[in-house]
Amino acid sequence: MSETPEEFRTYRKEMNERLLATDNKVIKRFFNLDTNAYLDGALPAKTKEMLGLVSSMVLRCDDCIKYHLEKCMEAGLSTAEVVEIFAIANLVGGSIVIPHTRRALEYWNLLEETAG
Amino acid sequence: MSETPEEFRTYRKEMNERLLATDNKVIKRFFNLDTNAYLDGALPAKTKEMLGLVSSMVLRCDDCIKYHLEKCMEAGLSTAEVVEIFAIANLVGGSIVIPHTRRALEYWNLLEETAG
Amino acid sequence: MSETPEEFRTYRKEMNERLLATDNKVIKRFFNLDTNAYLDGALPAKTKEMLGLVSSMVLRCDDCIKYHLEKCMEAGLSTAEVVEIFAIANLVGGSIVIPHTRRALEYWNLLEETAG
Amino acid sequence: MSETPEEFRTYRKEMNERLLATDNKVIKRFFNLDTNAYLDGALPAKTKEMLGLVSSMVLRCDDCIKYHLEKCMEAGLSTAEVVEIFAIANLVGGSIVIPHTRRALEYWNLLEETAG
Amino acid sequence: MSETPEEFRTYRKEMNERLLATDNKVIKRFFNLDTNAYLDGALPAKTKEMLGLVSSMVLRCDDCIKYHLEKCMEAGLSTAEVVEIFAIANLVGGSIVIPHTRRALEYWNLLEETAG
Amino acid sequence: MSETPEEFRTYRKEMNERLLATDNKVIKRFFNLDTNAYLDGALPAKTKEMLGLVSSMVLRCDDCIKYHLEKCMEAGLSTAEVVEIFAIANLVGGSIVIPHTRRALEYWNLLEETAG
Numbered sequence: 200m201s202e203t204p205e206e207f208r209t210y211r212k213e214m215n216e217r218l219l220a221t222d223n224k225v226i227k228r229f230f231n232l233d234t235n236a237y238l239d240g241a242l243p244a245k246t247k248e249m250l251g252l253v254s255s256m257v258l259r260c261d262d263c264i265k266y267h268l269e270k271c272m273e274a275g276l277s278t279a280e281v282v283e284i285f286a287i288a289n290l291v292g293g294s295i296v297i298p299h300t301r302r303a304l305e306y307w308n309l310l311e312e313t314a315g
Numbered sequence: 316m317s318e319t320p321e322e323f324r325t326y327r328k329e330m331n332e333r334l335l336a337t338d339n340k341v342i343k344r345f346f347n348l349d350t351n352a353y354l355d356g357a358l359p360a361k362t363k364e365m366l367g368l369v370s371s372m373v374l375r376c377d378d379c380i381k382y383h384l385e386k387c388m389e390a391g392l393s394t395a396e397v398v399e400i401f402a403i404a405n406l407v408g409g410s411i412v413i414p415h416t417r418r419a420l421e422y423w424n425l426l427e428e429t430a431g
Numbered sequence: 432m433s434e435t436p437e438e439f440r441t442y443r444k445e446m447n448e449r450l451l452a453t454d455n456k457v458i459k460r461f462f463n464l465d466t467n468a469y470l471d472g473a474l475p476a477k478t479k480e481m482l483g484l485v486s487s488m489v490l491r492c493d494d495c496i497k498y499h500l501e502k503c504m505e506a507g508l509s510t511a512e513v514v515e516i517f518a519i520a521n522l523v524g525g526s527i528v529i530p531h532t533r534r535a536l537e538y539w540n541l542l543e544e545t546a547g
Numbered sequence: 548m549s550e551t552p553e554e555f556r557t558y559r560k561e562m563n564e565r566l567l568a569t570d571n572k573v574i575k576r577f578f579n580l581d582t583n584a585y586l587d588g589a590l591p592a593k594t595k596e597m598l599g600l601v602s603s604m605v606l607r608c609d610d611c612i613k614y615h616l617e618k619c620m621e622a623g624l625s626t627a628e629v630v631e632i633f634a635i636a637n638l639v640g641g642s643i644v645i646p647h648t649r650r651a652l653e654y655w656n657l658l659e660e661t662a663g
Numbered sequence: 664m665s666e667t668p669e670e671f672r673t674y675r676k677e678m679n680e681r682l683l684a685t686d687n688k689v690i691k692r693f694f695n696l697d698t699n700a701y702l703d704g705a706l707p708a709k710t711k712e713m714l715g716l717v718s719s720m721v722l723r724c725d726d727c728i729k730y731h732l733e734k735c736m737e738a739g740l741s742t743a744e745v746v747e748i749f750a751i752a753n754l755v756g757g758s759i760v761i762p763h764t765r766r767a768l769e770y771w772n773l774l775e776e777t778a779g
Numbered sequence: 780m781s782e783t784p785e786e787f788r789t790y791r792k793e794m795n796e797r798l799l800a801t802d803n804k805v806i807k808r809f810f811n812l813d814t815n816a817y818l819d820g821a822l823p824a825k826t827k828e829m830l831g832l833v834s835s836m837v838l839r840c841d842d843c844i845k846y847h848l849e850k851c852m853e854a855g856l857s858t859a860e861v862v863e864i865f866a867i868a869n870l871v872g873g874s875i876v877i878p879h880t881r882r883a884l885e886y887w888n889l890l891e892e893t894a895g
Contacts, residue, residue, distance in 0.1 A: 211765065218764060218768055220750075221746045221768070223747065224467070225467060225468045228467075229758075232406060232457060237403075238405055242399045242872075247399070249366060254370060254404065255759065256406040257641075258759045259478060259892075263761075279357035282801045282803045283357050283358045283805075284725035287353070287363060289809050292421070292640075293640040294638055294809075295843055299838060300798060308769065308797075334633075334648060334649065337627075337634070339631065340815070341634035341637075341638065341815060341816045342630070342648075344635050344812050345638060345642075370643075374643045378645075379645075399457075401450075402461070405457075405458060405461050406461060408756075409753070409757030409758075411486075411754040411756070413465075414494035417443065417446035417450065453763065457845070469751070472743075473743035481706075482705070485718050486755040487755070489718045489722055490755070490756070509705065511569075511704075511705035513705050514705075515571065515704050515706045516714060517566075518574050519700055521577050522573065522696060523873050523875060524873040525837070525873030525875075526875070527582050529578075529581075530610035533558070533566065536565055543669045569849075580692050581870055584867055585867070589860045590863045590864070597822075598830065598872065601830045602833050602834060603871070603886070605838055606838070606871070607832045625821065627821035639834040678885060681885075687866050689863075689868050693866070697874050721862075724839070724875040728875075
């Protein structure tokens with residue numbers, strides 16, 4: 200893996216700022232909505248982050264997976280819980296999810312080291 | 316909607332039996348695994364059904380959505396909780412998820428009537 | 432095709448109302464954003480509807496295709512223009528787009544009859 | 548299933564003719580290429596039809612599946628062979644392929660009856 | 664981003680030549696068709712490039728996005744126009760398109776520098 | 780291409796081991812099933828690897844493509860045969876498969892050199 204969690208966050212932050220600086224209202228409101236959707240509601244934020252993670256996995260978006268793994272760690276998920284999400288993602292999405300699962304586990308382990 | 320929950324279940328059951336009757340070991344074991352993945356573990360079955368529902372929505376599989384809606388109702392989810400799952404699915408998967416959300420809400424309402 | 436343009440519109444309208452009646456803020460704002468994204472801006476609304484149509488085709492969402500075909504007809508697109516959008520969708524998305532193209536042409540022809 | 552093999556073929560043929568009648572060169576050549584790709588070459592036509600079937604399944608296109616099932620029957624595939632293709636499609640594409648597999652088996656059985 | 668526009672073009676060109684050198688007729692004709700689909704017709708080439716870009720974004724193909732961004736710059740699109748295409752792609756395709764949008768904006772900015 | 784076949788295999792092996800070491804039963808059985816699905820049966824293993832390759836291509840999973848290319852080489856496929864699989868994948872999956880085809884051919888050529 201070529202990218203550390205720190206590098207991922209820096210690139211993500213910088214490019215999000217550049218995108219918002221284009222001053223496109225639809226993109227601004229979409230980003231805002233994306234943040235709001237994961238707040239506590241009828242379902243707790245922790246559950247919503249799990250929903251975000253499994254969706255990112257079945258849709259096979261590595262950067263989205265990394266982002267939600269960070270949120271899942273902040274929300275206090277255990278490795279066993281995260282791996283059960285991986286299992287469902289593999290079953291629903293099939294063996295094409297396996298390479299993303301390998302990278303997801305590697306990133307989760309990197310986050311654990313940093314957090315340790 | 317042309318199909319009632321009853322019709323959906325009947326067709327699903329009959330064709331699953333026909334598929335298993337072909338005696339293909341990989342399919343048999345895959346179906347078996349599909350059942351096991353949603354049992355209580357590090358995560359409770361209820362959470363796993365939510366994961367199954369949101370995955371089915373972002374992958375836009377109407378029959379999978381119906382199946383997981385039934386399981387979510389059995390698991391005791393409220394309408395407000397289910398609709399928050401719809402919201403995340405729409406945000407992650409985009410406006411192409413909207414038509415599936417319309418059908419999902421209709422089916423959920425049908426299940427409520429039957430259960431009522 | 433089992434559904435007329437009139438039936439499609441009625442179902443769509445009724446279920447959208449039911450969805451909005453659940454009073455989920457994220458869904459409400461997402462629907463609102465979906466309307467705003469296609470208004471005149473740096474690009475004219477007509478161009479944006481074409482973008483919506485081709486996106487719906489490559490993502491193979493029949494209901495989204497119908498919706499954007501209606502908008503494209505309102506925006507005054509000719510059949511030759513619509514068919515060129517079909518062509519690009521087929522090329523980019525591959526032969527799995529063909530069945531959706533058949534249904535799209537049928538729906539476009541139905542809209543022409545109604546408009547005639 | 549609402550549609551017989553006969554109805555499927557009739558609709559498919561009529562709409563393909565209507566599409567070709569629009570006289571769009573890209574679509575004409577794309578359809579032509581689609582036919583040529585499955586002819587005998589380094590790989591026999593029979594193998595290519597299997598490739599077309601499994602691709603249609605993992606991409607979850609019911610009409611494409613029906614079309615390739617017809618071709619696979621013409622090419623002399625046995626039910627055991629077709630079901631092994633189903634198994635690989637389920638494993639690669641995940642449990643979201645299951646509903647399409649149910650409909651695929653039903654259609655295959657209908658084709659067997661007609662051929663019988 | 665590890666790859667400059669120049670490196671992208673070089674790799675793309677070299678591998679396309681190697682692919683065509685395999686002398687597979689279907690691939691040759693498919694590549695040829697791919698070029699023809701974007702020529703002026705009922706719709707101008709500029710509009711077609713926008714259709715190609717939005718399709719590539721909702722299907723989340725970074726290399727296809729880069730290619731169409733180059734074509735869009737050659738066709739004279741402004742940044743505001745390109746960003747409106749990004750907005751529609753995000754809305755239709757959902758938040759999983761965001762990481763591709765970050766990379767798309769970065770590439771567009773690189774193209775602007777080169778062109779400047 | 781940043782990764783040699785050797786690097787790909789090493790990373791794949793290491794991370795698969797780490798995944799299996801999490802001791803999640805569903806993942807273990809899914810991996811096991813994934814191996815079994817490609818064994819000789821009604822269809823020979825060689826045909827099944829071709830099915831795995833074409834599925835990986837239309838689903839645009841580069842790592843899956845590499846894996847099945849290795850298996851196809853072990854199974855004795857010729858370059859002409861592999862390229863015909865590429866052709867069908869491009870036709871079914873569309874021009875978004877082209878970038879994956881470029882990388883697939885490069886990887887195939889690397890495998891040929893190593894095997895040579």
